[in-house]
Amino acid sequence: MVTQTRRSQRRRQVLSRERIVEAAVELLDAEGEAALTVRALAERLSTGSGAIYHHVGNMGELLQAATGTVVAGALPPLRTPADSRQTPGSTGSPEDAIRAVALSLFDAAAGHPWLAAQLAAQLTRSPWGAVTPRIFESIGRQMRALGVPRRDWFATTSTLVHYILGATAQNAQNPDGTGDGALPASAEERSEFLDAASRAWQDLDPDDYPFIHDIADQMREHEDREQFLTGIGLILTGITAGRPPGTPGDHPGAG
Amino acid sequence: MVTQTRRSQRRRQVLSRERIVEAAVELLDAEGEAALTVRALAERLSTGSGAIYHHVGNMGELLQAATGTVVAGALPPLRTPADSRQTPGSTGSPEDAIRAVALSLFDAAAGHPWLAAQLAAQLTRSPWGAVTPRIFESIGRQMRALGVPRRDWFATTSTLVHYILGATAQNAQNPDGTGDGALPASAEERSEFLDAASRAWQDLDPDDYPFIHDIADQMREHEDREQFLTGIGLILTGITAGRPPGTPGDHPGAG
């Protein structure tokens, strides 16, 4: 019976949800969010617009799937391979593991200029759906090793995740401001962009914006990744403050 | 000449950029983001679609302006009134001032369900434009009083702002998941929503998501505002850690 069905596929079934999502990511990467239309996608897949809807409910679902696959691809695998009980990086501190997860998201957003906006949109539209648990899991697993009491796990993990998503959103490489820009910005573009932004800050009324005026030059010279890690560090300090490293939380001691 | 111009206005000029932005906010609040169309706005203002474009460049600019006015209205005034050198709350700690600013944004997002998505979108599309300096200024001013060395001001303020925007985005009250939902959700809706989300987390494969499984009940019972303030507290702890309160940074002593 199964064979029958399979045989009847013959040459058809060139399309699949997977292929569509894959093509969507390619289109987003190459031409930006505004270029992802059902018609453009159909043409790229040499099919009609209606065919898309046989595999994907609607445009929003497609964007969600595209975001999900890219995020899943960027994060470490959820399940450690059964043959190697020890993860390669398992000798590192939990702080380092968190930094690695955070950076992988940060870098994924730099490589896919449309990703940050989609992450943010999905965060506001379906806060607990799809992509959030994946990120929560990767970060939250380190709470035990950090010595955080179990009752604080949700709060501390949430804080890290919110920071990561906020910082990732701001540092999406869209210096042209269009948001549909292809390809990450060059270092030169970035520099010009920060120069202009810094000058704009300088031009604000110093009576209204004394602080902005003061730090306009720091803004121009900051390094995205370094600044991002500083923030992670501050939060980790806050989480572990007053709790000497190695102090167990309210969980049973290491097995 | 000026009088001439003014006289010739007579009955016309019923429209203005200000009136348009105001109407846009009303429409967004009442019917959600999807309902804000040029045609709907024109009808609400009893005019033609084209008239909108005499005062506003395009839809994006209008959304930016709407977001800007709501944020500006939520935050404390930039300039202390000249007659009262002492701000009413100026006796409080800088930590409290930061918490107040953070909460005012958090609450604004709860009152305007469309706001968080717009803040996030503008953060990714024009990271340093419009609304960001306003928020930076309100938070950053407290860095001196916190005893943070000047060279760290940009980093510490960025961390707080990124966290605030990330957390605000997630806590936008859109439990229906449509994102264009009018009116903040009721407590009952919120409860049902968290119940469903918590159950969804429980249903994830515990081999893939052991952590999510563990904290599903904490997620259901968390209080948005309380959780939000906990995160602010963690970051403030990280910022001031190792720096006893009252320790001056690298800035001159209090005047």
Next chain:
DNA sequence: ACCTGAACACCGTTCAAGT
């Protein structure tokens, strides 16, 4: 079951024409 592609009901934006 899977796909086609015309058709429908919308969009944002422009622009000749009015006052």
Next chain:
DNA sequence: ACCTGAACACCGTTCAAGT
């Protein structure tokens, strides 16, 4: 200068019709 509203060039989505 300010406004009108038809027209243009798009959208996402649906659905009878094909294979």
